[in-house]
Amino acid sequence: MLPAQAPGAYTGGANVIAVLILLAEFGMFRQALLRDQIRLYMAQSGLISVLAVIVGAARHLPELYVLAGLAAALKVVAIPLLLRRLLRGTDLAEGPAGGADIAGSGGLSLASTILVAIVVAAFGFFAAGALGIRAVAAPVTALSVSVSVVLVAFVVMIHRRDVASQAIGLFSLENGISLAALVLAAGLPLILEVALLFDLLVAVVVFGLLIRLHHLTGLRQGRAESLSTADLTSLRG
Amino acid sequence: MTAVLPIPVIQVFQVLTIALGAPGVSGVISRVEARLQGRRGPRVLQPYYDLAKLFRKEALAPEGASWVFLAAPLAAFTCYLTVPLLIPVLTTYGLPLGYMGDILGGGFILSLASFLVAVAALETGSPYAQLGASRAKTFAAITEPVVLFVVFTVALITGTDLPYALAATVRSSAGQIIRPAHVLAAAALFMVILYETGRIPVETHTGTNEFGMIEEARPFEHSGPYFALLKWGSAAKQLILYTILMNVFIAPWGLASSAQAGAVLLAIVALLAKASALGVAVAVIDNSFAKLRLFKITEFASAAFLLAVLGVFTLYLGGG
Numbered sequence: 001m002l003p004a005q006a007p008g009a010y011t012g013g014a015n016v017i018a019v020l021i022l023l024a025e026f027g028m029f030r031q032a033l034l035r036d037q038i039r040l041y042m043a044q045s046g047l048i049s050v051l052a053v054i055v056g057a058a059r060h061l062p063e064l065y066v067l068a069g070l071a072a073a074l075k076v077v078a079i080p081l082l083l084r085r086l087l088r089g090t091d092l093a094e095g096p097a098g099g100a101d102i103a104g105s106g107g108l109s110l111a112s113t114i115l116v117a118i119v120v121a122a123f124g125f126f127a128a129g130a131l132g133i134r135a136v137a138a139p140v141t142a143l144s145v146s147v148s149v150v151l152v153a154f155v156v157m158i159h160r161r162d163v164a165s166q167a168i169g170l171f172s173l174e175n176g177i178s179l180a181a182l183v184l185a186a187g188l189p190l191i192l193e194v195a196l197l198f199d200l201l202v203a204v205v206v207f208g209l210l211i212r213l214h215h216l217t218g219l220r221q222g223r224a225e226s227l228s229t230a231d232l233t234s235l236r237g
Numbered sequence: 238m239t240a241v242l243p244i245p246v247i248q249v250f251q252v253l254t255i256a257l258g259a260p261g262v263s264g265v266i267s268r269v270e271a272r273l274q275g276r277r278g279p280r281v282l283q284p285y286y287d288l289a290k291l292f293r294k295e296a297l298a299p300e301g302a303s304w305v306f307l308a309a310p311l312a313a314f315t316c317y318l319t320v321p322l323l324i325p326v327l328t329t330y331g332l333p334l335g336y337m338g339d340i341l342g343g344g345f346i347l348s349l350a351s352f353l354v355a356v357a358a359l360e361t362g363s364p365y366a367q368l369g370a371s372r373a374k375t376f377a378a379i380t381e382p383v384v385l386f387v388v389f390t391v392a393l394i395t396g397t398d399l400p401y402a403l404a405a406t407v408r409s410s411a412g413q414i415i416r417p418a419h420v421l422a423a424a425a426l427f428m429v430i431l432y433e434t435g436r437i438p439v440e441t442h443t444g445t446n447e448f449g450m451i452e453e454a455r456p457f458e459h460s461g462p463y464f465a466l467l468k469w470g471s472a473a474k475q476l477i478l479y480t481i482l483m484n485v486f487i488a489p490w491g492l493a494s495s496a497q498a499g500a501v502l503l504a505i506v507a508l509l510a511k512a513s514a515l516g517v518a519v520a521v522i523d524n525s526f527a528k529l530r531l532f533k534i535t536e537f538a539s540a541a542f543l544l545a546v547l548g549v550f551t552l553y554l555g556g557g
Contacts, residue, residue, distance in 0.1 A: 009415065012415040016417045016420055019551065030536070118546055122546075129553075
């Protein structure tokens with residue numbers, strides 16, 4: 001039997017970056033410190049920008065460079081800065097010693113959660129593969145990876161208990177969607193892409209409010225510095 | 238140099254390169270590690286002196302230990318010297334005995350060796366040796382699926398699971414190297430090698446802290462020539478695994494494509510240089526990470542498993 005055909009340099013490179021984005025998503029399970037999780041999100045967003053540059057260069061779409069620059073400015077610089085500022089008042093910024101809530105939900109051990117996430121990612125892979133999308137220049141694997149990123153981001157959000165960590169899970173979910181957009185519709189008008197980015201900003205503001213509010217209610221109830229969503233159950237009617 | 242070596246001689250050279258080069262590679266690693274820590278470190282040739290010293294010492298066996306205790310080091314060492322016949326150590330073309338077994342065959346022989354050492358450790362009745370044997374087997378069961386998925390990846394790429402075929406495929410074009418499945422499988426294999434050779438995220442290689450020991454605890458009761466064989470064997474295993482990673486996955490260049498004496502000589506030098514380069518990388522990892530707690534090793538294994546599984550997924554969809 002002949003060796004399987006290797007993908008071209010463009011497809012191979014794009015797929016490697018897509019897989020790295022998925023690995024960053026998996027890495028978020030491992031990070032015990034919020035600081036590190038934000039750093040991982042920055043790396044993931046940076047990879048998206050790099051992919052945008054590669055796709056732009058390979059398919060001669062100069063507006064993708066603008067998009068890459070904008071996305072990098074927003075997701076690598078602005079959002080992490082904002083998140084860090086929001087967290088400054090809480091102990092979570094200092095690590096698990098102060099805010100113990102950053103650990104997992106406690107339902108499953110980390111290794112088991114990763115196995116669950118692998119199954120979910122497999123579902124995403126094969127679901128996207130079954131669609132049978134055959135874009136001209138788009139690497140199909142990257143599309144499947146983007147669906148997996150979205151699903152694994154859900155698992156991250158379920159696994160984590162604190163608002164800030166869930167927020168980063170949501171933002172990285174948006175990274176998965178950007179990846180899909182890059183692969184499927186690289187020629188999307190720039191204005192739409194920018195609108196998507198501003199959508200993300202709205203999400204940041206909402207989560208910022210949630211973090212602030214949560215923090216304050218926690219303070220008022222005498223349980224300072226808790227961002228755990230487990231506390232929300234007591235808000236019931 | 239135009240002398241052409243007979244093929245069986247090259248085959249013997251493969252085994253000799255592994256057997257004689259292995260302590261040297263270990264010496265390079267511990268030297269580099271010491272330099273990175275600001276120490277002077279042992280000589281590169283120190284492992285050879287250690288082995289020579291041990292071979293001159295008398296051998297003792299614990300009371301009640303049967304012949305298995307003394308036979309195991311010899312049998313394990315034989316296993317380690319069998320594997321180099323199966324993998325591309327020096328040549329790009331398969332040598333006559335190279336098709337005796339595929340990657341799985343080599344893996345079986347390596348696990349047979351590890352099993353024999355564990356049985357010998359159980360023979361001793363010493364708690365530390367038994368603890369090491371039990372841990373080694375427990376975690377080997379976790380890393381086994383990773384190896385299987387790496388083999389699946391290789392099989393899906395090449396249509397066969399002969400190491401020679403994969404090395405040839407990787408050499409055929411640059412596209413084969415940057416395909417995600419290949420990168421992922423190589424990374425997963427590297428993590429397994431870190432585990433198998435007892436390097437830092439899993440185990441302290443040179444420590445005397447028994448509680449964290451896995452592989453290192455097993456030969457506690459062996460002494461003299463038997464202990465030397467076990468040490469030599471684990472160095473040989475390390476070089477074998479490095480050879481598989483370098484000559485099959487990451488850098489299958491510098492191998493002899495003919496039976497010319499010069500080419501074979503160059504291949505020996507290239508292999509030792511590549512293994513030392515990988516050893517330097519391992520030493521850097523040794524110095525930059527902390528040892529994982531014993532119960533966190535499952536997380537390390539699950540990360541490796543994740544890489545290997547994603548490799549198979551991307552391939553299965555045809556895009557990897």
